[in-house]
Amino acid sequence: MKALYTGAVLLAAASIVLSGCSKNENKANETAANAVANNAAAGAVDLTDAQEKYRAYGIEQCDQFIIETEKFVNAVKAGDIDTAKQLYAPTRMYYERIEPIAESLGDFDPNIDARENDVPDADWRGFHRIEKSLWVDNSAEGMNEFADRLLSDVKALRALMETVEVDSTMLVTGAVELLNEVSSSKVTGEEERYSRTDLYDFVANVEGAKKIYELLKPTLEQKDADLEKQIGDRFAELEGQLEKYKSGDGYVLFTELKETDTKALSQSLDALAEPLSQMGTILGA
Amino acid sequence: MTEKKNRPEKQGGMWSKPVSRRDLLKMAGVGGAGLLLGGLGTGGLLGAKGLLQENKASAQSGDIVDFYGSHQAGITTPSQDFICFASFDVTTKDASDVRELFKKWTEAAAAITSGELIGTANDNGNLPPSDTGEAAGLNPSRITITFGVGPSFFDDRFGLASKRPAGFEPLPHFNGDALREEWNGGDLGVQVCANDMQVAFHAIRNLARIARGKAVLRWTQEGFQRTSGSDEAGATPRNLMGFKDGTGNPDIRDEQTMNEVVWAQSGDGASWMAGGSYMVVRRIRIRVEVWDRSTLKDQEGTFGRHRDSGAPIGSRGEFDKVDLNAKDEKGKPAIPMDSHVRLARGDGSLRILRRSYSYSSGLDKTTGQLDAGLLFISYQRDIAKQFIPLQRKLATDRLNEYILHHGSAVFACFPGVRKGGYIGETLL
Numbered sequence: 036m037k038a039l040y041t042g043a044v045l046l047a048a049a050s051i052v053l054s055g056c057s058k059n060e061n062k063a064n065e066t067a068a069n070a071v072a073n074n075a076a077a078g079a080v081d082l083t084d085a086q087e088k089y090r091a092y093g094i095e096q097c098d099q100f101i102i103e104t105e106k107f108v109n110a111v112k113a114g115d116i117d118t119a120k121q122l123y124a125p126t127r128m129y130y131e132r133i134e135p136i137a138e139s140l141g142d143f144d145p146n147i148d149a150r151e152n153d154v155p156d157a158d159w160r161g162f163h164r165i166e167k168s169l170w171v172d173n174s175a176e177g178m179n180e181f182a183d184r185l186l187s188d189v190k191a192l193r194a195l196m197e198t199v200e201v202d203s204t205m206l207v208t209g210a211v212e213l214l215n216e217v218s219s220s221k222v223t224g225e226e227e228r229y230s231r232t233d234l235y236d237f238v239a240n241v242e243g244a245k246k247i248y249e250l251l252k253p254t255l256e257q258k259d260a261d262l263e264k265q266i267g268d269r270f271a272e273l274e275g276q277l278e279k280y281k282s283g284d285g286y287v288l289f290t291e292l293k294e295t296d297t298k299a300l301s302q303s304l305d306a307l308a309e310p311l312s313q314m315g316t317i318l319g320a
Numbered sequence: 321m322t323e324k325k326n327r328p329e330k331q332g333g334m335w336s337k338p339v340s341r342r343d344l345l346k347m348a349g350v351g352g353a354g355l356l357l358g359g360l361g362t363g364g365l366l367g368a369k370g371l372l373q374e375n376k377a378s379a380q381s382g383d384i385v386d387f388y389g390s391h392q393a394g395i396t397t398p399s400q401d402f403i404c405f406a407s408f409d410v411t412t413k414d415a416s417d418v419r420e421l422f423k424k425w426t427e428a429a430a431a432i433t434s435g436e437l438i439g440t441a442n443d444n445g446n447l448p449p450s451d452t453g454e455a456a457g458l459n460p461s462r463i464t465i466t467f468g469v470g471p472s473f474f475d476d477r478f479g480l481a482s483k484r485p486a487g488f489e490p491l492p493h494f495n496g497d498a499l500r501e502e503w504n505g506g507d508l509g510v511q512v513c514a515n516d517m518q519v520a521f522h523a524i525r526n527l528a529r530i531a532r533g534k535a536v537l538r539w540t541q542e543g544f545q546r547t548s549g550s551d552e553a554g555a556t557p558r559n560l561m562g563f564k565d566g567t568g569n570p571d572i573r574d575e576q577t578m579n580e581v582v583w584a585q586s587g588d589g590a591s592w593m594a595g596g597s598y599m600v601v602r603r604i605r606i607r608v609e610v611w612d613r614s615t616l617k618d619q620e621g622t623f624g625r626h627r628d629s630g631a632p633i634g635s636r637g638e639f640d641k642v643d644l645n646a647k648d649e650k651g652k653p654a655i656p657m658d659s660h661v662r663l664a665r666g667d668g669s670l671r672i673l674r675r676s677y678s679y680s681s682g683l684d685k686t687t688g689q690l691d692a693g694l695l696f697i698s699y700q701r702d703i704a705k706q707f708i709p710l711q712r713k714l715a716t717d718r719l720n721e722y723i724l725h726h727g728s729a730v731f732a733c734f735p736g737v738r739k740g741g742y743i744g745e746t747l748l
Contacts, residue, residue, distance in 0.1 A: 204446070269533055306411070306533035315446035 080258075080317055085250040086201040092246055093133045093201075097193040100129035104189045108182040111165055111175045120169055124232035124285060127162055130189075131239035132246070134216060135209040140195050146188045150228070160184050163229075170229035207314050210247040213240045214308040222301045224289040234286035237300075238277055244311065245270055251314060258317045262310055269307040276303055383459050383515075387433040389736040392743075394464030395597050395699050396572040396582060396673070399557075400513040403543040403677045404520040405601065405695065406528065407470075407506030407729055408535040415478040419748050421534045425467065426742040428530055432523050435460035452529070455522035463514035465523055467743045468599055468731030473507045483747060485590035487704040491600070491728050495715035503603045503727025506538045511599070511697065515548065539727070541603060543677025543695040556630060556638065560606055560678045560692055561722070563623050564630035567638055568664070570671050581671045581706075582699050584735075592746035595735030597699045600672075600707050603679070603727030606693040611722045622718045624659030632661065658718040670710045672698040693723065703730055 103126040110119040130137065130147065138144045145154050147161045164181050168174055220226040221237040248255075248266055255263040276299065280287045292300075385393045410418060428438045432455070439450025474484035490505060510527060514520040521542075528537050545557040559565040570577045579585065586594040611619070620626055620633060630638035634646050634654040642665055646654040655662050680692040700706040714720070734744050 207446070265533070302411070302536045306536075309529065309532040312448045315444070315448075318446040320444040320446065 080203075080254060080319065082203040082206065082251070082254065082317075085254070086203060086206055088250050089206055089247065090196075090199060090201045092250075093136050093199065094193075094196050096129045096133045097189075097196045100126070101186075101189055101193055103129060104186055108186045111169075111178050111182045114175050116169060116173060116175060119165075119175060120230070123162070123166060123169065123230060124227070124235035127232075128235055128239035128242075130162075131216075131236045132243035134240065134243065135205070135212045136196070136199060137192055139205070140192065140199070143188065143192045143195075147185065147192070150226070161188070166227065166229050203318060204315075206247060207251065207318060210244040210314065211308055211312045213244040213247075214304055214311065216240050217304055218301065218308070222297055222304060224292075224297070227289065231288040231290050232286070233289040234277070234280055234292075238286065241270075241273060241277070248311065248314070251317065254317050255314060259313075262313055262316065265310045266307070266314070269303070269310065273300075273303045273307050276300060383462055384434055385462050385464050387430045387465070387737070388739050391583065391595055391597075391736045392464075392466045392733055393433070393736075394466035394511055394513055395675070395733065396578055397462075397464050397513070398572065399545065399675055399677075400462050400464070401515045401545060401547040402513065402517045402520050403695065403697075404512045404517075404524045404540065405543070405697075406510045406512070406524045406540045407538040407601075408508040408510070408528075408531060409538045410473070410477070410507040410535045412534045413477055415480075415748060417534050418478060419742075419744075421531055422467075422744045422748065423742045424530050425527055426737060428526060429465040429467075429523075429743075432526070433460060433463050433465060438526055452522065452526055454525075455519050458516060458519050461514040461516035461519045463512065463516075463519050463523060465527075466511040466513075466599075466733055468509045468511075468596075468733035469744070469747070470506050470509060470729060470731050472505060478748070480747065483590065483592060485584075485588075485593055485598075485732060487702075488590075488598070488730070488732055491703075491711075491730060492708065494711050494725065496717075496720040496723070496725055497728070498724040498726060499728055500726050503539055503541075505729050506731075508535060509599065509601065509729060509731035509733075517542070517544075541679055541681070541695050541727075543679040545677055559676075559694055560608060560680075561611055561619070561623075562627055563619075563625060564638060565676065565694075566674055567625075567630055568642075568661075569674055572673070578673075580701070582673050582701060584701050588701065590732075593732055593735065594746075597701065597733050598703045599731045599733050600696070600698045600700070600703060601727070601729045601731070602694075602696040602725055604694045604696050605691060605724040605726050607689075607722050607724065608692055609689050614722075621656050621659060622722070624655040624661035633659075656718070658716050660714070660717050660719045663713050663717050664710065666713060670706055670713075672700045672706050672710065674698045693726075699733070 103122065107119060107122040107126045110122055134144070134148075137147070145158075145161075148163070149159060149161055150163045151159060151167065153159075160181050162185065165175075165178050165185070168176070168178050217237050217240045221233045221240065224231070224233050226236050227233045248270065252263060252267075255266075277286075280292070280296075385397055387393060412418060412421075431438045435458075437451040437453075437456060441447045441450040442453075443449075471484065471489045474480045474488075510524065512520045512523045514523075524540065548554065551557075556564040556567050570581050572578065582597050584590070584593040584596050584598065588594070614622075616627065624642075625632055626635075629636065631640050632642045632655060634648070635641075635643070642655065642661055644653070644655060644662055644665075648654045653662075675697045677695045677697070678692070679695045680690065682691055683689065684691045698707060735746060737743055737745070
C-alpha cells in the first residue's frame with residue numbers, strides 16, 4: 036500500500052481506493068484522475084460534496100487525535116500510569132472513527148494500531164505496545180521511546196491526511212469496512228486484550244460508519260428511500276443497545292459483557308451491515 | 321426476459337451472467353449449447369461443455385423438486401442425502417416485517433429449489449452480489465426447503481395468540497431428557513434437505529442473510545445419511561449405532577395414510593394449518609463410546625432387531641412382522657420387554673413419519689468424546705395425539721442408556737404455497 040501515496044502511481048490508483056497524493060506536485064494529474072474516477076465509479080451521481088466533507092471530517096478527527104495522543108504520551112512519559120490508563124481508550128476513538136483512511140495510507144495502521152503478533156516483535160510499537168506495559172506490568176518503564184514514536188506516527192498520518200483524495204467507491208464501502216472491523220475484532224474482545232476497553236473502539240467504528248451514512252443520506256434518500264430508512268432505523272437500534280453499556284463518560288469493560296450480550300450486539304451489527312452494504316446502489320451498476 | 325437479451329453481448333465467466341442453472345438445464349436438453357457458449361473463451365468452453373453434459377444426465381433423472389404445491393416439499397418427499405436445519409428467533413416486533421420476510425424467503429426458496437440465483441444484483445460491481453454464489457452452476461440436487469413456526473411465535477408480539485393450534489406447545493419433559501438451552505426451541509424452523517451439502521448450506525446461509533434485521537439464527541444442525549451413491553438400491557438407512565432406522569415408517573406414496581398420519585386436516589382445529597404438518601425435532605446425542613463397548617447381543621436386545629438384517633429378533637427379513645408374543649427357547653419374550661422396537665411399535669396405533677438424519681459435530685470439549693448422534697425429525701398431524709404418547713412409552717426404553725436428548729423443538733409447518741403466494745400466508 037505504500038506505493039499509493041507516491042505520485043507516480045496515483046493515476047492508476049485513483050479510481051480504486053482513497054489515495055493520498057501531494058497536491059502541489061500533481062495538481063494537473065489530479066483533475067484528470069478525478070474525472071476518470073468519477074466516470075468509472077460514480078456514474079451519473081455526483082458525490083463530490085460528500086467526498087469533500089468526509090475528507091474534512093478525517094482531518095478534523097486527526098487534529099483531535101494529535102491533541103489527545105499528546106496528552107496520553109505525556110502521561111506515559113511522566114510515569115503517570117493512572118492518567119495514561121484513563122486517556123488510552125478515549126484517545127484511540129479518534130483513530131478508530133477514520134480507520135479505513137489510515138489503512139489506505141500505507142504503514143500507518145501497523146505502526147499505530149498493531150496488536151502483539153500482528154507484526155514481528157522487533158517492529159511492534161504503537162498503542163497496543165504501550166497498552167500491554169500499562170495493564171500487564173502496570174508500568175510505563177521503557178515506554179518513552181514508544182511514546183515518542185507514537186506521537187510522531189500520528190503527526191505523520193495527519194500530514195498525509197491533508198493530501199488524501201476521497202473516492203466515491205471508497206466512501207461507500209468504507210462504512211461497511213468500519214463495521215467489519217467491529218465484527219472481526221471488537222465484538223470478540225480481541226482488540227484490547229489487556230485494557231479490555233474494546234467497547235470504546237466498537238462505538239468509534241460505528242460512529243465513523245454513521246458519519247459516512249449521514250453524508251450519503253441525501254443521495255440515498257433520492258435513490259432508495261426504503262434502504263435509507265432501514266439503515267437509519269438499524270443505526271438507532273444498535274446505538275440504543277450500546278447505550279446500555281455506558282459507564283460514566285465511557286463504556287464498561289469487555290469482561291463485563293456476557294455471551295448473550297456480545298451475541299446480541301454482533302447480531303445487531305450484522306443486521307445493520309447488511310443494508311449498509313447496499314449503499315453502493317447510489318453508484319449505479 | 322431482458323436477461324436473455326443481454327446474454328450474447330456479455331463477456332467473462334459464464335456464471336457472472338444472469339443465466340440460471342435452470343436455463344442451462346433446459347438448454348442442455350434441447351441441444352442449445354452452441355448458442356450459449358458463443359461468448360466464452362476456450363477454457364470456459366471446455367469447462368462448460370462438461371458441465372452441460374453432467375447436468376443433462378441429472379436433469380433427466382429429476383433433480384428439481386417443485387417448491388410450489390398443495391403441501392410443502394420436504395415432508396413426504398423421499399429423504400435426500402443431507403440436511404441443514406436452522407431455528408430462528410424473530411427480532412422484529414412488527415408483524416408486517418415478518419410478512420415481508422416470509423415473502424422474501426418464498427422468492428428465494430423458489431429460486432434456490434429451481435436452481436436459479438437469488439435476487440437481481442448479481443452482476444453489479446458496486447454491490448455485494450444478492451446470491452452468495454457457492455451453488456452457482458451446481459445441480460439443484462433435489463433441494464427442498466420446509467418452513468414452520470414454533471409455539472413462541474404465538475406469544476403477544478404479533479397478535480397471533482388466538483391462532484395458536486390447541487396443544488401446540490413445547491414438548492413436555494420426557495424421561496431421559498438432558499436438554500441444553502442452546503439446542504432448544506425457536507420462533508421459526510427451516511428444514512433444508514438436498515443431495516449435496518453445499519447446495520443445502522447455500523440455502524440456509526442465504527435465508528439467514530435475507531432475515532438480517534428481522535430474525536437471527538438460534539441454532540443450526542447439519543446432518544447426513546448414507547448417500548444414494550453408496551446405496552443405489554435405497555435400502556433403509558442405518559443410524560450411527562449401526563442399526564437400520566426407519567423400517568416401520570408409513571408409506572409416503574399412500575395418500576390416504578399421509579392424510580391420516582401427516583397432514584393436518586381442515587377439521588382439526590387451526591384452519592390455517594390445513595394441509596400443513598407438525599414437526600418434532602430432537603437433537604439426540606448417542607454415547608457412541610459406551611455403545612461401542614456393548615456386546616452384539618446387548619445391542620440387538622436394545623433394539624429388538626438383528627443388526628445385520630434389520631429383522632425382528634428371531635426372524636429373518638427386515639420387513640417380517642414384529643411378533644411381540646414370540647418366546648425364546650427359555651420361554652422368555654424373544655423381543656425383550658424394554659427393547660426399542662417393542663415400546664416404539666406397540667400395537668401399531670401410534671404412527672408418525674420419521675425423517676431423521678445422523679449428525680456429527682466434532683468433539684464434546686469437556687470429555688473429548690464425539691458429539692454425534694441423531695437429528696430426529698418426525699412429521700405428524702397432531703403432536704399431542706401421536707408423538708407425545710409414543711415418546712412417553714419410551715420412558716423404559718433400554719436405548720435410553722446410550723442416548724441423551726440434548727435438543728428439542730416443535731414447528732407448525734405451513735400448508736403448501738401456490739405461485740404468487742407466500743409461505744405462512746394462511747396465518748399472517
